[in-house]
Amino acid sequence: MITGIKxxxxxxxxxxxxxxxxEACVREVFHxxxxxxxxxxxxxxxxxxxxxxxxxxxxxxxxxxxxADKSGNSLTLRPEGTASVMRSHIExxxxxxxxxxxxxxxxxxxxxxxxxxxxxxxxxxIGAEIIGEPSPLADVQLLNMLWRFFAxxxxxxxxxxxxxxxxxxxxxxxxxxxxDFIAERLDRLCGDCRRRYQHNPLRxxxxxxxxxxxxxxxxxxxLDFLCPDCGTHFNTVxxxxxxxxxxxxxxxxxxxxxxxxxxxxxxxxxSRLGAQNAVAAGGRYDGLIESLGGPTLPGIGFAIGMxxxxxxxDTTRIPxxxxxxxxxxxxxxxxxxxxxxxxxxxxxxxxxxxxxxxKSLKSQLRRADKLQTPLVLILGEDELAANQIxxxxxxxxxxxxxxxxxxxxxxxxxxxxxxxxx
RNA sequence: GUGGGUGUAGCUCAGCUGGCAGAGCGCUGGAUUGUGGCUCCAGGUGUCGAGGGUUCGAUCCCCUUCACUCACCCCA
Numbered sequence: 001m002i003t004g005i006k007x008x009x010x011x012x013x014x015x016x017x018x019x020x021x022x023e024a025c026v027r028e029v030f031h032x033x034x035x036x037x038x039x040x041x042x043x044x045x046x047x048x049x050x051x052x053x054x055x056x057x058x059x060x061x062x063x064x065x066x067x068a069d070k071s072g073n074s075l076t077l078r079p080e081g082t083a084s085v086m087r088s089h090i091e092x093x094x095x096x097x098x099x100x101x102x103x104x105x106x107x108x109x110x111x112x113x114x115x116x117x118x119x120x121x122x123x124x125x126i127g128a129e130i131i132g133e134p135s136p137l138a139d140v141q142l143l144n145m146l147w148r149f150f151a152x153x154x155x156x157x158x159x160x161x162x163x164x165x166x167x168x169x170x171x172x173x174x175x176x177x178x179x180d181f182i183a184e185r186l187d188r189l190c191g192d193c194r195r196r197y198q199h200n201p202l203r204x205x206x207x208x209x210x211x212x213x214x215x216x217x218x219x220x221x222x223l224d225f226l227c228p229d230c231g232t233h234f235n236t237v238x239x240x241x242x243x244x245x246x247x248x249x250x251x252x253x254x255x256x257x258x259x260x261x262x263x264x265x266x267x268x269x270x271s272r273l274g275a276q277n278a279v280a281a282g283g284r285y286d287g288l289i290e291s292l293g294g295p296t297l298p299g300i301g302f303a304i305g306m307x308x309x310x311x312x313x314d315t316t317r318i319p320x321x322x323x324x325x326x327x328x329x330x331x332x333x334x335x336x337x338x339x340x341x342x343x344x345x346x347x348x349x350x351x352x353x354x355x356x357x358x359k360s361l362k363s364q365l366r367r368a369d370k371l372q373t374p375l376v377l378i379l380g381e382d383e384l385a386a387n388q389i390x391x392x393x394x395x396x397x398x399x400x401x402x403x404x405x406x407x408x409x410x411x412x413x414x415x416x417x418x419x420x421x422x
Numbered sequence: 423g424u425g426g427g428u429g430u431a432g433c434u435c436a437g438c439u440g441g442c443a444g445a446g447c448g449c450u451g452g453a454u455u456g457u458g459g460c461u462c463c464a465g466g467u468g469u470c471g472a473g474g475g476u477u478c479g480a481u482c483c484c485c486u487u488c489a490c491u492c493a494c495c496c497c498a
Contacts, residue, residue: 368458
């Protein structure tokens with residue numbers, strides 16, 4: 001048996017309704033905010049991700065699906081969406097068309113990691129970016145849209161956490177203060193944290209080991225080191241979130257994984273999602289576009305993990321699509337006549353199904369019951385001879401004979417929405 | 423890359439440190455010549471994840487390997 005690739009899952013028909021629902025909510029919620037969808041390729045030149053995400057992040061160091069194509073170019077399956085969107089925005093000079101551009105995307109991302117609950121090698125993200133707007137109102141608008149999206153999906157037990165990482169002007173001072181603080185306590189930290197101290201000292205702050213948490217409990221807060229501009233920016237974000245009645249927590253220990261973040265960062269944290277509890281995350285990336293060779297434009301965005309979203313959702317509430325009609329036919333002639341009727345319904349966009357293989361009426365009704373079809377049209381030799389059809393209401397278990405010519409009128413009186421007057 | 427758990431029917435899982443491979447659900451047919459759900463009856467499917475070892479005999483014990491899964495690292 002040829003199986004799928006580890007960590008890359010099939011989304012089967014039984015699950016697809018939830019995905020369709022999510023995608024419909026994305027469009028419904030994002031469009032009023034002025035966001036336009038953008039579709040970019042799933043592969044890019046490897047260099048794009050190295051330069052945007054950061055050479056010494058885990059994603060670039062060990063998690064990318066990188067390969068050489070037939071002409072020897074190094075290509076990579078995208079591990080995230082922002083880099084590609086920025087590349088496209090720069091390449092097509094979209095800032096000339098829209099000085100402030102609001103873009104969103106939905107699609108698969110790829111990271112070579114060990115799969116676990118809520119983490120897969122191919123996973124799907126919904127992302128949104130506001131490009132060209134430095135105002136903290138952009139931050140708040142984006143967070144508001146994210147919040148509205150979760151409300152629309154029906155998730156109300158996720159917590160919004162925000163933080164500010166400062167800017168290239170003030171972050172180095174904080175980093176130094178933190179390094180100095182940790183250096184004095186290095187002997188009390190776990191092995192992982194000693195490595196983090198060298199590599200990314202901010203990460204020591206969110207270590208899960210109790211001993212480490214105790215050791216850094218009194219660590220300096222990034223918020224105390226913000227420069228006046230960054231401080232004002234963050235205060236405005238907090239004030240406007242409150243004015244919009246969006247609940248949030250300030251988490252001054254929140255660390256983001258990608259190098260390009262500055263100022264506002266945020267996460268939506270889910271309970272009961274297992275260890276991978278960030279269902280959405282993002283932040284501001286004011287220097288990114290310029291560093292990729294584009295114009296000097298600020299940006300801010302988020303990404304939502306769709307698999308994590310489905311794990312949190314009560315998917316049983318999403319109604320399954322079902323055919324409106326089932327045609328049950330008995331006898332060869334009736335089957336062929338029913339088949340023509342079936343084709344006619346389908347041509348009109350009416351969901352209709354039937355059995356082709358001459359099964360018993362009992363079996364056909366069982367099938368219709370399984371499909372939860374509200375009406376079954378029964379066509380046997382008798383009905384055919386009388387030019388009639390039995391219309392069976394599956395809920396009330398009642399049925400009546402209807403002339404074939406008046407069938408459409410009969411159905412239209414029951415479902416005017418599906419059978420508009422011709 | 424590291425650690426734990428689990429691999430038995432399409433699905434969910436029983437199987438007493440060793441003796442013919444099991445149940446429920448689902449599927450198909452019947453009880454009702456052409457009438458669903460509830461009930462009853464009948465039916466089928468397994469390299470017991472794979473390979474090796476111990477044994478008269480292994481789903482069970484041992485070794486190896488693979489897969490899945492959860493967790494670490496990291497992240498959506």
